[in-house]
Amino acid sequence: MSRAVASVALVDRVQAGEPAAIARLISRAESGAAEVHEALARIYKLAGAAHVIGLTGVPGSGKSTLVGKLTEKLRAKGAKVGIVAIDPSSPYSGGAILGDRIRMSDMANDPGVYIRSMATRGATGGMARAALDAVDILDVAGFDTVILETVGVGQDEVEIVRASHTTIVVSAPGLGDEIQAIKAGILEIADIHVVSKCDRSDANRTLIDLKQMLTLGLRAAAKSAWQLPVVGTSTVSGQGIDELIVAIEQHRRFGLESEAGQQRRLAIAQFRLRKTADNLLLDRFGAAIARASAPLAAKLMRREADPYSLANELLNSSLLREPDHEQDPRSKIA
Amino acid sequence: MNSPIRVLLAKVGLDGHDRGVKVVARALRDAGMDVIYSGLHRTPDEVVTAAIQEDVDVLGVSLLSGVQMTVFPKILDQLKKQGADDMIVVAGGVMPDEDVAALKQMGVKEVMLQDTPPQAIIDTLKKLVAERGPR
Ligand code: B12
Numbered sequence: 494m495s496r497a498v499a500s501v502a503l504v505d506r507v508q509a510g511e512p513a514a515i516a517r518l519i520s521r522a523e524s525g526a527a528e529v530h531e532a533l534a535r536i537y538k539l540a541g542a543a544h545v546i547g548l549t550g551v552p553g554s555g556k557s558t559l560v561g562k563l564t565e566k567l568r569a570k571g572a573k574v575g576i577v578a579i580d581p582s583s584p585y586s587g588g589a590i591l592g593d594r595i596r597m598s599d600m601a602n603d604p605g606v607y608i609r610s611m612a613t614r615g616a617t618g619g620m621a622r623a624a625l626d627a628v629d630i631l632d633v634a635g636f637d638t639v640i641l642e643t644v645g646v647g648q649d650e651v652e653i654v655r656a657s658h659t660t661i662v663v664s665a666p667g668l669g670d671e672i673q674a675i676k677a678g679i680l681e682i683a684d685i686h687v688v689s690k691c692d693r694s695d696a697n698r699t700l701i702d703l704k705q706m707l708t709l710g711l712r713a714a715a716k717s718a719w720q721l722p723v724v725g726t727s728t729v730s731g732q733g734i735d736e737l738i739v740a741i742e743q744h745r746r747f748g749l750e751s752e753a754g755q756q757r758r759l760a761i762a763q764f765r766l767r768k769t770a771d772n773l774l775l776d777r778f779g780a781a782i783a784r785a786s787a788p789l790a791a792k793l794m795r796r797e798a799d800p801y802s803l804a805n806e807l808l809n810s811s812l813l814r815e816p817d818h819e820q821d822p823r824s825k826i827a
Numbered sequence: 828m829n830s831p832i833r834v835l836l837a838k839v840g841l842d843g844h845d846r847g848v849k850v851v852a853r854a855l856r857d858a859g860m861d862v863i864y865s866g867l868h869r870t871p872d873e874v875v876t877a878a879i880q881e882d883v884d885v886l887g888v889s890l891l892s893g894v895q896m897t898v899f900p901k902i903l904d905q906l907k908k909q910g911a912d913d914m915i916v917v918a919g920g921v922m923p924d925e926d927v928a929a930l931k932q933m934g935v936k937e938v939m940l941q942d943t944p945p946q947a948i949i950d951t952l953k954k955l956v957a958e959r960g961p962r
Pocket residue numbers: 836841842843844845846847848850851886887888889890891892893917918919920921922939940941942943944945948
């Protein structure tokens with residue numbers, strides 16, 4: 494692809510489903526450069542048709558393998574499936590090994606499946622905003638179902654899957670704690686619970702524990718509200734995958750037809766706006782604030798000033814100045 | 828926000844030697860790059876599909892099975908057909924000198940064989956991406 498192509502010029506090509514254009518626009522979205530805003534604004538308005546499924550669970554619980562099997566079944570029903578798989582960046586180097594794709598390699602050559610790996614890039618990396626932009630791009634490219642996989646640790650990762658239409662939380666037997674989702678604090682966000690690896694003999698215990706916990710009213714459900722399904726799956730035997738697809742379809746319809754679904758979509762929009770605003774704020778003023786704060790630190794160290802007054806001063810003066818025009822040199826248009 | 832360099836490391840065909848590719852994956856990760864590993868036994872077409880979907884800066888193929896002269900032409904050809912002409916393709920593993928020359932001739936940007944120190948691989952990839960410029 495030509496390097497000089499502007500992001501807005503990619504939108505039509507994304508709509509036509511051109512893989513290289515989809516790929517490049519996602520990269521530009523990840524870079525967060527101002528140049529891509531107009532293209533993403535157009536993408537947002539074109540999107541909205543896809544059913545977005547968020548899937549989370551502790552590391553190693555079998556998420557990627559399950560996404561692979563789910564995708565195979567959805568493909569057999571004729572759906573086109575987009576996948577955004579997010580793995581953590583190393584806090585030390587900022588780099589990442591993105592390994593989810595390996596588990597989905599059975600569909601490696603199917604044009605009806607699009608897999609994109611993303612790294613979390615630390616708290617200020619704008620991952621949440623970029624992941625949701627990527628979902629919209631795949632939506633506009635014609636993928637009817639888009640699946641987001643994140644590890645269920647870290648606030649951003651959990652919030653992203655909550656920003657999907659249907660949230661699946663995966664628990665696995667044999668990972669120490671009986672229901673690891675409780676420890677990770679993600680049990681409450683599920684629309685559908687999965688206990689994975691049900692080919693293992695200890696899976697039954699995890700299933701029973703989870704069901705018991707749910708009936709104990711961990712999430713007290715009103716009568717008209719969604720009845721939380723618990724599905725046992727095995728990607729080895731294929732058990733439960735069809736059942737999971739039925740549950741997903743039921744939840745999709747519930748989301749479209751219920752008042753709760755309407756509320757959910759409003760909450761997602763709110764989250765989206767907030768994340769985007771957070772990012773723009775950091776983009777525009779982050780560098781200026783960092784620069785301006787360095788010379789003030791000495792004052793703070795000598796306790797001649799307090800952090801609150803100084804921070805307020807900094808914010809007031811930075812926000813009044815012209816925004817920083819520094820941007821990612823790699824995404825600048827040549 | 829500076830985007831990290833994205834790299835797809837791939838193993839193609841029956842070649843099961845994955846020690847080297849894993850060493851390289853970790854080294855690149857520790858140098859701040861985003862690394863996607865294909866896993867073993869992929870076809871050239873699968874590797875190209877993945878490289879395009881992931882929009883990597885560098886496609887690195889690790890080969891210790893001697894089939895480089897059939898694998899790389901297929902990969903380069905497929906990349907061109909799919910309009911991914913700005914992707915940097917590099918090779919590593921075990922292969923004879925005459926093949927290295929031929930591979931570079933056909934468009935493989937660099938070939939890094941056994942005993943290449945990880946730091947040299949990191950530096951080479953950074954240099955190649957910098958030379959290519961923004962995209
Ligand atoms: C260890 C080894 C094995 C192990 C592999 C274990 C594993 N999981 O990796 C085992 C015992 C399983 C094995 C099996 C075989 N092996 Co063997 N094996 C080796 C050996 C001794 C070392 C390879 C190694 O791990 N090196 C250490 C790593 C760190 O080095 P590396 O892989 O070269 O990687 C470095 C660079 O090449 C580079 N690099 C590697 N990949 C990439 C990718 C990119 C993008 C970049 C930039 C750089 C890069 O960076 C790394 C760091 O410097 C080599 C001999 C040799 N000197 O290379 C033979 C060798 C590769 N094996 C060979 C053969 C023939 C086989 C078998 C066919 C033997 C048999 N008849 O059964 C089988 C095939 C198995 C299979 N399915 O592929 C031949 C290959 C001949 C050829 N290419 O023409 C070799 C060269 C031995 C020889 N001299 O005959 N092997």
